[in-house]
Amino acid sequence: MLETVQVIKDSFPYLLEGAGVTAIAVVGAMLFGFVIGIQIAVAQVYGAAWLRRAVGLYVWFFRGVPILVLLFLFYFGLFSFLGINLSALASVVLVLGMTSGAYQSQIYRGAIQSLPTGQLKAARALGMSDSRAILSIILPQALRLSLPGFSNEYSILLKDSALAFVLGTSEIMARTHFVASRTYQHLPLYLMAALLYYLLTWLGVKGLRYLEEKVRIPGYSYHQG
Amino acid sequence: MTSVETRPVLRVERICKKLGGKQILNEVSFELRKGELKVLIGPSGGGKSTLLQCINFLIPPDSGRIWLKDQEIHIHRKRDLYAYRQKVGMIFQDFNLFDHLNALENVAIALRKVKKMAKREALERALQELNRVGIGDKAALYPAQLSGGQKQRVSIARALAMDPEVMLLDEPTSALDPELIGEVLTVIRNLAQDGMTMILATHQIGFIRGLADEILFMQEGQIIEQGIPLDLLTAGKSSRTQSFCSKLHELSGEQEL
Numbered sequence: 001m002l003e004t005v006q007v008i009k010d011s012f013p014y015l016l017e018g019a020g021v022t023a024i025a026v027v028g029a030m031l032f033g034f035v036i037g038i039q040i041a042v043a044q045v046y047g048a049a050w051l052r053r054a055v056g057l058y059v060w061f062f063r064g065v066p067i068l069v070l071l072f073l074f075y076f077g078l079f080s081f082l083g084i085n086l087s088a089l090a091s092v093v094l095v096l097g098m099t100s101g102a103y104q105s106q107i108y109r110g111a112i113q114s115l116p117t118g119q120l121k122a123a124r125a126l127g128m129s130d131s132r133a134i135l136s137i138i139l140p141q142a143l144r145l146s147l148p149g150f151s152n153e154y155s156i157l158l159k160d161s162a163l164a165f166v167l168g169t170s171e172i173m174a175r176t177h178f179v180a181s182r183t184y185q186h187l188p189l190y191l192m193a194a195l196l197y198y199l200l201t202w203l204g205v206k207g208l209r210y211l212e213e214k215v216r217i218p219g220y221s222y223h224q225g
Numbered sequence: 226m227t228s229v230e231t232r233p234v235l236r237v238e239r240i241c242k243k244l245g246g247k248q249i250l251n252e253v254s255f256e257l258r259k260g261e262l263k264v265l266i267g268p269s270g271g272g273k274s275t276l277l278q279c280i281n282f283l284i285p286p287d288s289g290r291i292w293l294k295d296q297e298i299h300i301h302r303k304r305d306l307y308a309y310r311q312k313v314g315m316i317f318q319d320f321n322l323f324d325h326l327n328a329l330e331n332v333a334i335a336l337r338k339v340k341k342m343a344k345r346e347a348l349e350r351a352l353q354e355l356n357r358v359g360i361g362d363k364a365a366l367y368p369a370q371l372s373g374g375q376k377q378r379v380s381i382a383r384a385l386a387m388d389p390e391v392m393l394l395d396e397p398t399s400a401l402d403p404e405l406i407g408e409v410l411t412v413i414r415n416l417a418q419d420g421m422t423m424i425l426a427t428h429q430i431g432f433i434r435g436l437a438d439e440i441l442f443m444q445e446g447q448i449i450e451q452g453i454p455l456d457l458l459t460a461g462k463s464s465r466t467q468s469f470c471s472k473l474h475e476l477s478g479e480q481e482l
């Protein structure tokens with residue numbers, strides 16, 4: 001019992017640091033996925049047929065292949081094949097980001113398509129180019145509508161990030177695994193890991209919820225349209 | 226109401242449009258001279274909205290030609306097209322205000338992003354236009370906080386801010402509750418009296434009677450009758466327009482304005 005308390009006390013700062021690494025990986029991947037997802041969504045709604053098909057393939061690929069396979073495929077396969085020397089953490093951000101981009105794109109696409117077509121018409125009628133209309137009129141509205149889906153994607157990606165431990169990234173899961181295999185205190189250590197994931201989920205979801213309230217359009221009811 | 230200049234501001238020649246295998250517009254032509262107000266009237270589904278949206282290429286016509294003053298507009302010359310659209314104000318039946326912007330920003334956004342005005346200058350101009358349509362005090366409200374009549378007035382202010390040479394109005398009062406129609410018609414009447422060149426699709430017969438320079442009666446994609454209101458609307462005359470309007474009158478019991 002004493003030993004258990006000691007292990008928890010000793011490893012807590014170490015695991016907490018891991019939570020920092022997890023946070024960096026997930027926030028990085030969400031942002032990277034955001035940039036990819038927006039562009040795919042716009043291409044899928046407004047792009048030419050060949051472009052729609054091309055980004056469609058991308059989405060199918062990253063939705064269709066398990067993240068574990070993707071991590072190995074890119075880190076041990078593609079990056080070394082191309083002679084790119086990336087750290088495990090950077091590889092995780094890239095792979096999770098590309099995967100999340102595929103999922104996020106579908107959130108944004110749905111939001112864009114749910115806007116009344118009159119919004120784009122009115123923007124065009126004022127002399128806006130399509131790209132200007134998308135930037136100034138369509139996306140500001142679509143992104144607001146996407147926030148609940150984005151928050152959901154965050155909580156999923158956070159948990160997927162535990163897979164990064166197979167590349168030896170020093171995030172929560174890898175550190176917990178490392179300490180547990182030496183101390184044999186599996187139960188308390190993995191409970192602590194679970195708690196850290198829960199806290200990160202809570203922080204992210206609450207933060208995004210706050211943002212949602214903050215950018216809410218006055219008088220606009222999402223239920224009544 | 227009589228035109229000083231003889232050269233038309235807007236010239237539309239033999240516009241055709243097919244949608245879903247059906248001929249929606251069939252060789253529609255008309256001209257607008259400076260300060261003229263022409264009214265499009267006719268049964269629902271006759272092609273009025275399609276025509277108005279073909280004029281500024283929101284719907285690309287299959288064939289036909291369009292000139293603003295002396296310049297012919299080609300849809301593939303994007304720069305010219307965007308410049309042309311700035312000069313052609315469009316008012317939609319269901320307003321199409323930008324939902325994420327308040328009234329002031331709705332009017333200012335194109336000034337800033339299209340005309341590249343400085344923010345302060347754009348907001349000042351926007352407020353001026355809101356005042357012109359009588360809702361300067363609603364500048365900070367969002368579309369969801371405005372009544373239909375107020376929304377339509379914001380959309381008129383938004384179009385006016387671009388200094389249009391012509392305005393296209395597609396049934397601007399059709400989506401409004403009866404008690405809100407008057408405030409929008411008043412704005413349109415003031416525009417007409419200030420010499421704005423306009424084409425207006427409407428069913429407000431009483432309103433256009435004393436105001437329109439010409440009525441274009443449109444049915445099945447064609448202008449089948451045109452003339453001054455006195456000729457087409459006077460009871461007893463056996464025009465298609467007259468019989469259509471008396472039917473409207475019976476159905477809605479519209480009060481004359």
Ligand SMILES: Nc1ncnc2c1ncn2[C@@H]1O[C@H](COP(=O)(O)OP(=O)(O)O)[C@@H](O)[C@H]1O
Nearest residue numbers: 244245247249268269270271272273274275276
């Ligand atoms: N995208 C479309 N595809 C097929 N038919 C259409 C489309 N848009 C409009 N129409 C048809 O075109 C006709 C003219 O419509 P519209 O221009 O809206 O008439 P109006 O404004 O005079 O009521 C209608 O019969 C309508 O059903």
Ligand SMILES: [Mg+2]
Nearest residue numbers: 273274275396
């Ligand atoms: Mg119509």
